[in-house]
Amino acid sequence: MGAQKEAEVAIGGNRDSDSIEASDASMPEAYTAPLHRKLKSRHIQMIAIGGIIGPGLFVGSSNALHIAGPAGILISFCLVGIIVFFVMQSLGELATVIPVTGSFTDYAARFVDESLSFALGWAYWYLWVTVLANEYNAISLVVMYWTDVVPQWGWILIFWAFFMGLSLAGILVYGEIEFWLSLIKVISITIFFIVAIFISSGVIGPQKIGFKYWDDPGAFADSINGVANTFVIAGTLYAGTEMVGITAGEADNPAKAVPRAIRQVFWRILIFYVGTMFFIGILIPHDDDRLLSAESKTAQSPFTIALSDAGLGAGASLINAVIVIAVISAGNSSMYVSSRTVLYMARNGKAPKLLGRVNKAGVPWVALLFSNLCACIAFLSVSKAAGAVYEALITLSGVATFIVWGTIELVHIRFRNGLQAQGQSVEDLPFKALWYPYGTYAALAANVFLIFFQGYTAFLNPFSATSFVISYILLPVFVILLVGYKLWNKTKWVKLAEMDIWTGRREGFGPVHDEPLPKKKGVFRKVKRIAVG
16 A cells, blocks of 8 residues: 555646656746646535536527537437447546546546547647637627627627626636635526426416427427537537546545435436426427527527416516526636636647646636636637527537546546556445446446447438538547657557556555434435535
8 A cells, every 4th residue: 555655746737746856856836737626515515516507508508509409408318318428427537546637538548548648638728718718609699688788799808808807816716706706606596497387388478388399390300400409509518517527636525525415416417407407398388589690690598488488577587687697607617617627738738838737726827828828719709690609619628528428438438457467456446436347437438439320311311511520620639639749759558557546546545434413314414415515
C-alpha cells in the first residue's frame, strides 16, 4: 500500500504537479499552483442538479417537441436517460477514487493513450464552448420576449461581460451561486408540474386538454425520423451530468459528495426531464408555430406557451425570468467546465502553456478568457434566423456529447481491467458502478450507435449535404486530433500492468457509505433527498 500513500497529490489539473513543483523551482507558481478544494457536499449536490436543469430544458425542449411530437420526445429522452445513468455510474466510480480536475480527460491518458486524452480534451472543451455560445443565443432570445429596445448582439455582449466577471470570483462563489440558482430551478419546475396538472384537467384555463393533442395533430411528428433527430437534442440537453467528475477535483470531500450525487441521477432524470417532456407534450400541439424551429425568427419556451394559453400571462413572464436564471447558471457552469478542461490540457502539454495560469485565488483566468472569447461565435446568430443557428449549435455539441460519454465508458472498462491485472480488489473502491460490466458495455455500444445514427436522416431522399456535415463533421476532426497527436508524439497504448491507478487517490479510500438517515423518514424527507441529495 506504499504507492497508495504516495499518491495523495495537490489538485491542479496535472497529475504530476507535485513532482513538477519539486523538480522545477524556476517555473512560475502561476503555472503549477493547485486549484482550491472549497466545494462543500451541498454545492456538489446542487451542481449535479444544475447540470440536469439547464436552459435547454426550458427552450430546447420546444424544438424537440416540434421535431418528434409528444410520444417521440418521451422515447428519445427515456432512452438517452438510461445511457446517462450508466455513464454516471462509471464516472462516479472513477471520480470518487481519483478526484482530479482533469477527470475523464486525465483518466483517458492514464488508462488508454495520451492521444485519446488530447482528442477527448479538445472535444469536451469544444462541447462546452459551443454550449456557452448557445446560452448567449438563448438568453438574448428570451430577454427579447420583454423588450427589443436592445438588439440581440447587445444582450450577448452584456451577458458576455457578466459571465466573465462572475467566473473570476473564485470556486466558492461559483459553488454558492450554483447552489441557490439550482434551488430556484428545482422549485420552479415542481410548481410548473402542479400547474400543468390543473391546466390539463381544466381547473385552470379555458378548456380541458387531457391527451387530445396526442390524437390531433398526433403523438409523432415524423415517425422514427423525428425520434432519431431528437436523440442528439436529448444528448445536448443532458450534457452537464458528467460535470460532477470535474467538480470532484475541487471538492473538499469527494468520497462523500460524489457517490451521493451519482446515486440520485436516475431519479432526477426521470422527474425533471422525462416529467417535463410529458407535460409539455400534453399541453402543446407539436405543430404550434410558436415552437422554435429552423424557420422561426424568434423563440418561445413551451412553458411560456402553455401558461399563456391558460390565461396565466404573469406566470409566463415568471417562467421567462426562471429561464434567464437557468441561462446564468448554465453559462456559469459552461465557463467553469471549459476553463478547467483547457487548464488540465495546458498543464499536460496538450494546449498552450499560457492557458495553465491561475491567480492567487486559484482561478484559471487565462483559460476563462480564452474560452469566453471563443464563445463569441454566438454573434453569428445576429445575421441568421435564430432557429437555424440554435439547431446547428445543438447538433454539433450533441455529437460531441456522445463521443465524450462513449469514451468515459471505454476508460471505465480499461480501469477495471487494470485493477484486475494489478491484483487490486474491486471491493476496495469507495463507489462501485451498478450492473458492471453489462451496463457499461451496453452504454458504450449505445453511444457508438447514436454517434452514427443521429444523422441518418441526411441520407434520406433528397440527400442533404448541410445536414450531413453538421451531423458528422466532428468525427473526422476527432480522429485527426487523435491520430495526429499519436504520430507526432509517438504515444503508446497503456499496458494494463503499467497503468497508473494510484496517482490522485486520497488516503483512506475504502468503501464509503452515506451517513445514516434519521429513523423517521417522512415523505418530505424522501422527496428532498431525491431532489437535492
